[in-house]
Amino acid sequence: MTLPAAFLAEVHRLIPAERRFDDPMATLAYGTDASFYRLLPKLVIRVEYESEVIALLQAAQAERVPVTFRAAGTSLSGQAISDSVLLVLGDHWSGRDIRNGGAQIRLQPGVIGAQANAWLKPYGRKLGPDPASINACKIGGIVANNASGMCCGTAQNTYHTLAGLRLVLADGTCVDTEDAASVAAFRHSHAGLLAELARLGESTRADPALAERIRHKYRLKNTTGLSLNALVDFTDPLDILSHLLVGSEGTLGFVSAVTYNTVADLPHKATALIVFPSVETCCMAVTALRTQPVTAVELLDRRSLRSVQHKPGMPAFVQTLSPGACALLIECASEQAAGLESAISQVMAALAPFPVEARIDFTTDAVENARLWAIRKGTFPAVGAVRETGTTVIIEDVTFPVERLAEGVNQLIALLEKHRYDEAILFGHALEGNLHFVFTQGFNSAEEITRYDALMKDVAQLVAVDFGGSLKAEHGTGRNMAPFVELEWGTQAYQLMWAVKRLLDPQGILNPDVILSEDPAIHLKNLKPLPAADELVDKCIECGFCEPVCPSKGLTLSPRQRIVMWRDIQARKRSGQNTATLERQFRYQGIDTCAATGLCAERCPVGINTGDLVKKLRGQQASRPQAARWAGDHFATLLASARLSLRAASGAQRLLGAPRLGRYAKGLRSLSGNTLPRWTPALPQARPAITFTAPNDDARPRVVYLPACVSRVMGPAIGDAEQTPLIEKTQALLEKAGYQVVFPEALDSLCCGQPFTSKGYTEQGEAKRQELLRALLRASRGGLDPIYCDTSPCTLRLVDNLADTRLDLYDPVRFIYSHLMDKLDFTPQQAPIAVHVTCSTQHLGQSQALLAIARRCSDKVVVPEGIHCCGFAGDKGFTQPDLNAHALRSLKGAVQHCSEGISTSRTCEIGLSDHSGINYHSLVYLVDRVTSPKIEHSENSLHAPKQGELAAISG
Known part of the structure; x- marks a missing residue:
């Protein structure tokens, strides 16, 4: 299926040629996000201004052309890819406005999360959301996925720290909730839409069972489905609308600016690592810590500790822990040093009744703190680094009610063993009952796909039905969990989500098959191949963490895209295809314009230096070794x-x-x-x-x-x-x-x-x-x-x-x-x-x-x-x-x-x-x-x- 001629004509009128891409190399490069899915867009457009987004959406609506928005592409559930039109944020989305001594900050969607925190640091403030990808992900993605993180919990995510939103709907209408004139115009032009949102809110709140189910779901960490809590938390339809956009993954509209209420960045911090002899004891300790002055409590099962136990800087006792050991990484923070000491005392008193197998007591030393957090942060890449070539590493995140966390952990481990995911590890944000489980998966055979499907169905039944938890705590529904939204929420809530979708996107052009899909097998389609390319880069998980530091990103290819392209070229060669044209393009795009300085390795979770691959390829093409040898022998000349x-x-x-x-x-x-x-x-x-x-x-x-x-x-x-x-x-x-x-x-x-x-x-x-x-x-x-x-x-x-x-x-x-x-x-x-x-x-x-x-x-x-x-x-x-x-x-x-x-x-x-x-x-x-x-x-x-x-x- 090709894009309509009328739509393409409008695109050519609106967007200069240097910001439109439809060649095979560009569409493949941009067809990759951090998930294990791949779709090749027919057209990639780098948008620089809100006016362009408005005009493009109007054209897309007129011709029924599906559109997907892309910020950094660090999303894990397949929500930032498209087989139609992909709108990628360009350079001109990095505006900010710091207000009231840092109490609020207004940001455009292209700002990297860590950069926003750097701007706020002099004020002693930070964003509430703190996803692990904060050094690479952008505000647009943080809002679209309602991202949280290790310290964020549920109280400080975007939904709960939102102060204002500027958004563009599917019909190209723009409204800024902080601009009285914009609001007045929107209330007049879209009175019918607002009235229907108000009616949906009233009917939802009037149904005690439905309203209570929604409230229960959002007492947990939850990003499965649309943010139905907007319908019970707010009565003004504009408030409902703005909060529905949070976590909507680009399926309801485009966020062109967001204002956050910031949170305190407490200067005095201390970290401890406490290892308990069993999962049950560890989870009982978590329950005790819920009422204590802690800012983060991370759970690590024995397998996750084993995955990093041989890394430099790891405590020696990690290698000798018992098979059932389970650890908590605990952080306390305070405005004052005395307050920190008091918090530590309270925490240690709360943990005193529990048996401990090993421990590193609370420390305020910054180097030691970084070393302890490196244990937690090193677990995911440790699995990615040892996987077989050709397989991908998958990280899922679920939430159990915290009072049943131990039972949930043990049953989840049993499920992973049942489906022969023996290398899988568990860790997560224990205070919220939020667990990540990481495993490697091949998609090269029907048998492997069937095994994965069986695991997902069992996980969905266990988490969503047996425990009443959430299948996606913070990574977004995407394509990955779209078939299971109804199972988790029930038919009534699921149909309410569809009603919201059809109200705000009646043509269904915004990111179809994401969050809501009528295809029960969408999670098994368009699975991304990771063919062998070169041992220097075969461990790449295509997360995109490398991209912000790459000087050629936006000119030609980023490190992630170089690896994607080289993988594709090598796979085509093995299948007997002629790759001469692709290799000619790659010469400039991938080799000539790579600085090869290796900054990408500094950000890569598995330490890949894409520059090493480029240097190797240059070496294969270096045709004058005698001249180089002469130059070395006559360097003074x-x-x-x-x-x-x-x-x-x-x-x-x-x-x-x-x-x-x-x-x-x-x-x-x-x-x-x-x-x-x-x-x-x-x-x-x-x-x-x-x-x-x-x-x-x-x-x-x-x-x-x-x-x-x-x-x-x-x-x-x-x-x-x-x-x-x-x-x-x-x-x-x-x-x-x-x-x-x-x-x-x-x-x-x-x-x-x-x-x-x-x-x-x-x-x-x-x-x-x-x-x-x-x-x-x-x-x-x-x-x-x-x-x-x-x-x-x-x-x-x-x-x-x-x-x-x-x-x-x-x-x-x-x-x-x-x-x-x-x-x-x-x-x-x-x-x-x-x-x-x-x-x-x-x-x-x-x-x-x-x-x-x-x-x-x-x-x-x-x-x-x-x-x-x-x-x-x-x-x-x-x-x-x-x-x-x-x-x-x-x-x-x-x-x-x-x-x-x-x-x-x-x-x-x-x-x-x-x-x-x-x-x-x-x-x-x-x-x-x-x-x-x-x-x-x-x-x-x-x-x-x-x-x-x-x-x-x-x-």
């Missing part, structure tokens, strides 16, 4: 050539001027088929080669200074007010702090190997790395002296899997933070500073140290929101400038009031300067500017040498 090229570019800029040279360079690049590197006014001038002189031996402590090859070649840009090269600036700072600076010999021949490995020449890159490590060992007198490398990417490359523990390697952040802060006096400047935390700084774990140094140097530090990787990626900023431009598309507006930017990577600073309108420099420049030597060091300080007169030490 290579650097000399680079200096010559930079001199030529600088000469042309002085002769022609930057604007004219920019036009000429752009034309030449176009004529070359984009093989010539992009020229930019931020391009550095050439830095002369270092001339070495013998060092002066004295009593000062020594530091080996390794200038990266880019520092040896690249000086400041012509238009930069700061004209001192980084090497001279760094040596001056180190000597100011009282150090004697020495350099490895034959410096211009040395390289960490990163330029080789990033292009796929792994062998040549590793040879250069080992050569450099040997030179550093000599220069540091066998590891006696610390080694300072002036760029973070090179440092990361050297310390990664470093076998020689004698070498003490530092990037600028770590060295300044650990060795210079106490040797220098800081006089902070008033001018604001923009800080870019490079990918390598994040990998090195130095992000907070960098910000701490910056705050010692400036009274105003700006960290631009949403920029995690600049996309320059070594030389990608020259060869693939669209990646750099896309990654930094919001930078200029974020730093326009800053006087300077700082970073720890010279190449990143080129792109940052080019796209920000301000000059970015190494952190060293800022620290040097605002510091003076302390008295005990000043007498040993030396003047910085003149350019080209740097000292070297022989091995």
Whole structure:
């Protein structure tokens, strides 16, 4: 079935071509969310404005075209996919308005949940909903799924903290419940609809049995079906409407803004891990804790503890727990330290009657707290990481009445064993009776699908009927539980949901077959294949947690989408299909525009670095190993050539001027088929080669200074007010702090190997790395002296899997933070500073140290929101400038009031300067500017040498 011509014509009129996708690669990439379902949309549209959504819905209604909304696509139940039209949120949905000292916040649907909490943190407030996916999921999805989480419970979800809503109905009508004029107009234009909602509410409240059933269902954590509690909790039909939209999963309308009543973010927290000898004892303890001052109580069964017991940092006793052990991870929090102590005392008194097998007492230490929560957070990925290739990992969430939790847990375990899900684990939010069970599932045979179906039917009977619980506590109904909504709710309530659906979406165009479906087997259709692609990425569960930090997301593919595409290409190859066209597309979309910096691994639950796959594919396509080997053997010659090229570019800029040279360079690049590197006014001038002189031996402590090859070649840009090269600036700072600076010999021949490995020449890159490590060992007198490398990417490359523990390697952040802060006096400047935390700084774990140094140097530090990787990626900023431009598309507006930017990577600073309108420099420049030597060091300080007169030490 194709989309109607009239609808497509309207789409082409409304949406520019660069935001419409219907090619096989794009539709497959966007046909994936975090669930185990897949539908391929016929058309994907990236919407940027509410007016576009309104017009598109009007066109869809006129032609009866089904439409599905997508925020982050982290949904687990198949509610963010479509085989028709998929509307994906673009960049322009990130507005916010903080009100009343943070008591309320109005957000657009494209805001990531964690970003909203970052905005609220200075006010001591946060959002009520706290889903596990909060670092990736967006407000639109949080509202649409009525997401909750570990601390949220039922009282602080979106439904109960909703202060206002701006929504668009299926007919394209928009109403803002906080705008009196909008409300008045809507009450006039949709009087009939509101009257029918009022009638449905009155009839529901007038039926005591139905009303009480609804109230009972929502005393539990429950996202199964539509939010019928709106019909009993409110009498104003507009209040009913706005609360019906919460948890409706895009089946009743589009939420274009939401206002939350925020909750307190209590600053004093403590965590304990208590292990009980049995599930029964553990659940009895949960009942006792319900009346205690706890903010979170997480249950972990023995299998879940076993899944993480061998991970680093796990308590040793976890390996020796009894087979029936069951643990509670308990958090207390308070506004004051004294209040926290009181809460802990009350909790421990409540638990005193229960036998305990093992325990870690309450701790306020942030590191220890993080370690304890890592046990809970590591269980789901632990199952995903050990599953067989080709299977998926499924996480279901159900709610039992808490007073019957032990019975529910044991019967659920028995069901999993009955259906041979022996690897399944249980954990969950115990205070709410909310359990997650995680298991692996293959869908490659009819037998496996039948086994899954049998499990789901048994689970539905157990939870919904035998225990009167809910089949979906917080993950949304989606397609997954749509066939079981009537079983859980009963026919009367189920038909009431259909009445609401038909009232608000009479044509049935909004996300059909989600929540409500007339197909009893919808949960078994369109199951997503996870074919083997490469062992580096086969464990990917396609959750999308990686996407917010990817610089190419929205330009080409995200890490999740790269894996989806590569899986599909490999499956097609195995079936004998011709994949040449797809592979050509993937070359640009998947390989060329991947920064390969590995930030995705930092967010991935199973630790997948999609950049490793890309580097491997580049290696398979690398066709000039001899040239790479020659370059490694003649690296000094290579650097000399680079200096010559930079001199030529600088000469042309002085002769022609930057604007004219920019036009000429752009034309030449176009004529070359984009093989010539992009020229930019931020391009550095050439830095002369270092001339070495013998060092002066004295009593000062020594530091080996390794200038990266880019520092040896690249000086400041012509238009930069700061004209001192980084090497001279760094040596001056180190000597100011009282150090004697020495350099490895034959410096211009040395390289960490990163330029080789990033292009796929792994062998040549590793040879250069080992050569450099040997030179550093000599220069540091066998590891006696610390080694300072002036760029973070090179440092990361050297310390990664470093076998020689004698070498003490530092990037600028770590060295300044650990060795210079106490040797220098800081006089902070008033001018604001923009800080870019490079990918390598994040990998090195130095992000907070960098910000701490910056705050010692400036009274105003700006960290631009949403920029995690600049996309320059070594030389990608020259060869693939669209990646750099896309990654930094919001930078200029974020730093326009800053006087300077700082970073720890010279190449990143080129792109940052080019796209920000301000000059970015190494952190060293800022620290040097605002510091003076302390008295005990000043007498040993030396003047910085003149350019080209740097000292070297022989091995």
